[in-house]
Amino acid sequence: MKKFLLPLALFLGLLVFLAVGLQRDPREIPSPLIGQPAPAFRLPTLEGGQTFGPEDLRGKVWLLNVWATWCVACREEHPVLVAFAQKNSVPIVGLSYKEIQPQDEAAKFEPSRKLQVARERSVVWLQRHGNPYVTSVMDLDGRVGIQYGVYGVPETYVIDQQGVIRYKRVGVVTPELLANKIGPLVAELNRS
Amino acid sequence: MTAELGHFALIVGMVVALLQGVLPLWGTFSRAGATRQALMALARPAAYLQCALVTLSFAALATAFLSNDFSVAYVAQHSNSMLPKPYQFAAVWGGHEGSLLLWVLLLSVWTLAVGLFSRSLPLEMVARVIGVMGLVSVGFLLFILTTSNPFERLLPAASDGRDLNPLLQDPGLVIHPPMLYMGYVGMAVAFAFAVAALLGGRLDAAWARWSRPWTVIAWMFLTFGIGLGSWWAYYELGWGGWWFWDPVENASLMPWLVATALIHSLMVTEKRGGFKAWTVLLAIAAFSLSLLGTFLVRSGVLTSVHAFASDPKRGVFILIFLAVVVGTSLTLFAWRAPRATLGGSFAWISRESFLLANSVLLVVATAAVLLGTIYPLIIDALNLGKLSVGPPYFNAVFVPLLVPVLFLMVPGSVARWREAHMSEVLHKLRWPGALALVIAGGALAWGGSHSVGTFLGVALGSWVALGTAQLVIERLRKPGRIGASFWGQHVAHFGMAVVVLGITGVGSYQVERDVRMRVDDQVTIAPYTFILRRFDEVPGPNYKAVRADVEVQRDGRFVEVLQPEKRRYFSSAMPMTEAAIDSGWLRDLYVSLGEPLDDARTEWSMRVYYKPFVPWLWAGVLLMVLGGLLAAADRRYRR
Numbered sequence: 001m002k003k004f005l006l007p008l009a010l011f012l013g014l015l016v017f018l019a020v021g022l023q024r025d026p027r028e029i030p031s032p033l034i035g036q037p038a039p040a041f042r043l044p045t046l047e048g049g050q051t052f053g054p055e056d057l058r059g060k061v062w063l064l065n066v067w068a069t070w071c072v073a074c075r076e077e078h079p080v081l082v083a084f085a086q087k088n089s090v091p092i093v094g095l096s097y098k099e100i101q102p103q104d105e106a107a108k109f110e111p112s113r114k115l116q117v118a119r120e121r122s123v124v125w126l127q128r129h130g131n132p133y134v135t136s137v138m139d140l141d142g143r144v145g146i147q148y149g150v151y152g153v154p155e156t157y158v159i160d161q162q163g164v165i166r167y168k169r170v171g172v173v174t175p176e177l178l179a180n181k182i183g184p185l186v187a188e189l190n191r192s
Numbered sequence: 193m194t195a196e197l198g199h200f201a202l203i204v205g206m207v208v209a210l211l212q213g214v215l216p217l218w219g220t221f222s223r224a225g226a227t228r229q230a231l232m233a234l235a236r237p238a239a240y241l242q243c244a245l246v247t248l249s250f251a252a253l254a255t256a257f258l259s260n261d262f263s264v265a266y267v268a269q270h271s272n273s274m275l276p277k278p279y280q281f282a283a284v285w286g287g288h289e290g291s292l293l294l295w296v297l298l299l300s301v302w303t304l305a306v307g308l309f310s311r312s313l314p315l316e317m318v319a320r321v322i323g324v325m326g327l328v329s330v331g332f333l334l335f336i337l338t339t340s341n342p343f344e345r346l347l348p349a350a351s352d353g354r355d356l357n358p359l360l361q362d363p364g365l366v367i368h369p370p371m372l373y374m375g376y377v378g379m380a381v382a383f384a385f386a387v388a389a390l391l392g393g394r395l396d397a398a399w400a401r402w403s404r405p406w407t408v409i410a411w412m413f414l415t416f417g418i419g420l421g422s423w424w425a426y427y428e429l430g431w432g433g434w435w436f437w438d439p440v441e442n443a444s445l446m447p448w449l450v451a452t453a454l455i456h457s458l459m460v461t462e463k464r465g466g467f468k469a470w471t472v473l474l475a476i477a478a479f480s481l482s483l484l485g486t487f488l489v490r491s492g493v494l495t496s497v498h499a500f501a502s503d504p505k506r507g508v509f510i511l512i513f514l515a516v517v518v519g520t521s522l523t524l525f526a527w528r529a530p531r532a533t534l535g536g537s538f539a540w541i542s543r544e545s546f547l548l549a550n551s552v553l554l555v556v557a558t559a560a561v562l563l564g565t566i567y568p569l570i571i572d573a574l575n576l577g578k579l580s581v582g583p584p585y586f587n588a589v590f591v592p593l594l595v596p597v598l599f600l601m602v603p604g605s606v607a608r609w610r611e612a613h614m615s616e617v618l619h620k621l622r623w624p625g626a627l628a629l630v631i632a633g634g635a636l637a638w639g640g641s642h643s644v645g646t647f648l649g650v651a652l653g654s655w656v657a658l659g660t661a662q663l664v665i666e667r668l669r670k671p672g673r674i675g676a677s678f679w680g681q682h683v684a685h686f687g688m689a690v691v692v693l694g695i696t697g698v699g700s701y702q703v704e705r706d707v708r709m710r711v712d713d714q715v716t717i718a719p720y721t722f723i724l725r726r727f728d729e730v731p732g733p734n735y736k737a738v739r740a741d742v743e744v745q746r747d748g749r750f751v752e753v754l755q756p757e758k759r760r761y762f763s764s765a766m767p768m769t770e771a772a773i774d775s776g777w778l779r780d781l782y783v784s785l786g787e788p789l790d791d792a793r794t795e796w797s798m799r800v801y802y803k804p805f806v807p808w809l810w811a812g813v814l815l816m817v818l819g820g821l822l823a824a825a826d827r828r829y830r831r
Contacts, residue, residue: 004529007473008522011480015515017566018487020573022507108791 032149033165038064038157039147043137044115046096046122052137059161061189062091063182065133065173066145066155068099069125074154077172078129084178085132090186094136096122097145097153115140158182160189195264198252199343202293205245205300206333212238212303213326216319220391232319236307239322242329243300250297253342254284263349266290266342272355272763274734282366283356288506289342291369295486296332298370298377299325306381306406313402320388321381328380331513339506355734355763364424372417372444376482378410379447382454383479383521386472390524395468395532400461403475405829407458408680411451412820418444419813430769430784432704432801434809437586442565443485446558450478453554456547464609466535466544469525470551476525480518481558487514488565539611546604550597557593561586591645598652598692601685602659624658639701649696657689677826684819691812697805705800708789717802720781721745724798725753735761737770740796742783744774756798758785771799779804 033039042053065081067074085092099118100106106117118138126133139145148157151170158167167185169177212235219231253266257280262268270286285291303325310318336342359365385403389395421444426434435441454474461471487510538544564581602624603617632651636642660682667674703717714723725741737759744751754772761768771784779802786797 004469004526007476008519008526011518011522014566015511015519017570017573018511018514021566021569022511024569024572102788102793107788108793 038159038163038165041144046136061160061186064093064157066095066097066153068097068153069121071153073172077154081132082130091134092132094133096136096138098142194252194255195343198249201245201249205242208242209326209329213330217323220319232315235319235322239303239307243304246297246300262353265344265346268346268350268353270356272353279361285369286356286360289340292336298373299329321384324384324387335509358761358768368420375414375417379479379482381406382475386475390528397462400458404458405824407455408820408824412817414448416817427771430771432782437583439565440489442561443488447478447481449554449558453551457551464535468532469529476521483514541612541614543607543609546600550600553597560589601656628654646700653689653693660685675826677823680819680823684816687812687815690808694805694808701804703802709798710795715800719747722800735759754783756783756785775807780806
C-alpha cells in the first residue's frame with residue numbers, strides 16, 4: 001500500500017513548490033546595481049535646449065523609466081505611469097532608449113538630424129498617450145542604457161536622495177506593483 | 193451578436209459538460225435498474241451536445257476574426273484588417289484565450305470520437321470514460337469563462353487590430369498548436385480510460401486493448417506537433433537551432449517521453465497482463481504532465497519565449513485544477529492499484545524485462561527534464577537566489593539516459609516474451625551490431641572527428657535501423673499476413689533511428705559562419721561558395737522586407753540563389769528574420785540576415801550555415817508519425 005502512495009506524495013511536494021513559485025515573479029531579476037550609486041550621465045532632454053543628469057535630482061526620491069515609441073509593451077505600461085504621476089508627487093524621468101533603431105530610415109541621417117527626428121516622434125507619441133515624465137532624456141546610442149544594464153524596454157528604477165539605485169523592474173510596471181512595492185518603497189525612502 | 197452567441201454557447205456547453213461529467217458517473221455507482229441504465233446512457237448524447245456547443249462557440253470566434261470585428265477585445269489584440277485571411281483564422285488560437293478554446297474544442301472532438309467508436313465497449317466503461325472527460329472539460333470551460341473570456345467586448349471598438357504576433361504568421365505555426373493540442377488532449381483519453389479502469393476495479397487486458405489505439409493516436413499527434421514546433425524554430429527564428437530546452441519545449445517533451453513509455457507498457461498489459469499498476473500510473477502521469485505544461489505556459493511562473501501575457505489569477509486557477517485532477521487520480525491510484533493482480537512471470541532476459549527497463553529509463557529521463565525545468569522555481573521558492581538551467585545540464589543528463597534506451601530498443605524487439613536466451617538474442621543481432629560499429633567507425637574517419645558522441649550516436653542510430661531492418665526481412669520471409677501494427681512498430685523504430693542519425697550528423701559536422709558581408713563579398717564552406725549579389729526592398733501584405741540575393745556555387749558552378757529576408761511588420765517594432773534554406777537529401781544550406789552594421793545599410797551581419805543531416809530529423813519524425821498511424825489502424829482494434 002505504502003509504495004502506491006509515493007506518486008501522490010511526490011506530486012504534493014511538487015505542488016507546494018509550484019504554489020510558492022506562483023507568488024514569485026521571474027521578471028524580478030536581481031541587479032548588481034541595487035544599492036550602488038546610479039551611473040552618472042548628462043544627456044539632452046526631449047524638450048531641447050537643456051540637459052539632464054541624475055545629480056539634478058539629488059535630495060529627491062525619483063523614478064527612471066526606460067521607454068521608446070517602438071516599444072509595444074510601453075503602450076500597455078504608459079497609462080499606468082500617467083495615472084501614477086497624476087496622483088503622486090514622485091518625479092518620473094524618462095530615458096528614451098535607442099529611439100532610432102538600426103533598420104529605421106532615419107538611421108542613415110547625420111546625428112543632429114537623427115536627434116531631431118527622435119524628438120519629433122517622441123513628442124507626438126507622448127501627446128497621444130499622455131506624458132508622465134518631468135523630463136525625458138534622449139539616449140540615442142544606448143550608451144547610458146548599457147551603463148544601467150538595460151535588459152529590455154520598458155524598465156524602471158527607483159533612485160533615492162543620495163542617488164543610490166534601490167529597486168529595478170524589468171518589464172512592464174503594473175498597478176499592483178506600484179501599489180505593493182514601488183509606492184511603499186518610495187514612501188519609506190521619503191520618510192528616512 | 194456573434195460574440196454574444198459564442199459566449200452563450202460556451203456557458204450552455206459548460207452546463208452540458210457538467211451533466212456529462214456527473215450523471216453517467218453517478219449512474220455507474222447506483223444500484224442496478226432502469227435508472228442506472230438511463231443515467232449511463234446519457235453519456236453519449238451529452239458528449240455530442242457539448243461538442244456541438246463548443247464547436248458553435250469556436251465558429252463564432254472564428255467569424256469575429258474573419259469579419260474583422262474589432263469590437264471584440266481578443267480580436268483587436270490578435271488580428272488586423274491587413275492580415276491575410278488564413279492567418280486571420282489561425283489567429284483564433286494566436287493568444288491565450290483562443291488557444292484555450294481550441295483546447296476545449298479538441299477535447300470535445302476527442303470525446304465525440306470516443307462516443308462514436310466505442311460500440312463494442314460495455315456501457316459502464318463508456319459512461320465512466322466520457323464522464324471523466326466531461327469533468328476535465330468542465331475545469332477548462334470554467335477556466336475560460338472566469339479568467340479568459342475571448343468574447344469580451346471592447347468599447348469603443350478599435351479602428352483596427354494590433355495584429356497577430358509576426359512570429360506566428362507562418363504556415364508551420366498555423367498547424368503546430370492544433371497538432372500539439374491534439375496530442376495533449378488525446379492524453380486525456382488515455383487518462384480517462386485509466387481512471388475508469390481504477391473506478392471499476394477492472395485493470396485488465398481488455399482495458400489495455402481499449403485504450404491502446406487512443407493512446408497511440410495521441411502519441412502520434414504529439415510527435416507531429418513537437419516535430420512541427422522544432423521545424424518552425426529552425427527556419428523561423430533565424431539561428432539555425434532546432435531544440436533549445438526552453439521550458440515550454442520541455443513541457444511538450446515530458447508528456448511525449450511518458451506517452452512513449454505508456455504505449456509500450458500498455459502492450460505488456462494487453463499481451464501478458466503485466467505491469468498493470470505501472471501502466472495506469474504512466475497514463476495518469478502523461479496527462480498530468482500535459483496539464484503541468486499548461487500551467488507552466490499559462491501562469492508565467494517561468495520565463496520562456498512562449499510566455500503569453502501572464503495573469504496570477506490564471507495561475508492560481510490552473511494550479512487548483514491541477515491539484516484536483518492529479519491529486520484525485522493519484523489518490524484513487526493509491527487506493528485501487530494495490531488490488532491489481534500480477535501478470536505472468538518473466539525471466540531476467542525477456543521482452544518484458546527490456547520493455548520495463550526502457551519504461552523506467554524514459555520515466556527517469558522525464559524526471560530529469562522536469563527537475564531542470566522547475567529547478568529555477570524550486571531555488572527561488574527556497575530563497576536560494578535566481579538562476580536558470582541551460583542546455584548544458586539537459587544535454588549532460590538527458591543524452592546519457594537515452595543511450596541505453598536506444599540500445600535496448602533492438603533486443604527488446606527481438607527477445608521472446610517470458611523467457612529469452614541471451615545467446616539466441618546475441619546470435620540474432622550479430623550482424624546489425626557488427627555493421628553498426630563499422631558504420632560508426634567509418635563516420636569518424638570520413639568526418640575526421642574523434643568525438644565519442646559522434647561514434648555513439650552513429651553506432652546507436654545504425655544499430656536501431658539495422659536491427660529493425662533485419663526483423664522486417666525475417667518476417668517477410670515467413671508466410672502469413674503481416675498486421676498493420678507490425679509495420680507500425682518497425683516504421684516508428686526506424687524513424688527514431690533516422691532522427692538519432694540526423695541529430696548526431698548535424699551536431700557533429702555542421703559548419704556555422706557568422707560573417708559581415710557587403711554586396712559581392714563571398715564566404716566559402718567547402719565545397720560551397722556563397723556570394724552576396726544584391727539587396728532589394730520587397731513589400732508584403734502587412735510588412736516591408738529587405739531581401740538579399742545570395743548566389744550559391746559548388747566548385748565554381750552555379751547551384752541556386754537563396755533569398756533570406758528581414759521583415760518589418762507595420763504592427764510591431766521587432767524585425768523578423770526569414771531564413772533561406774536549401775534542403776538536399778543529406779544537408780541544408782542555411783542563410784539568414786542578421787543586422788545592418790552601418791548607417792547606410794550596405795554591410796550586414798549574416799549567418800551562413802552548412803547543416804548536414806537536418807532533413808533526416810524531419811524525415812524521421814514523419815516516419816514515427818506514420819508508424820503511429822499504422823499501429824493505430826491495425827484491424828484487431830476495429831472489432
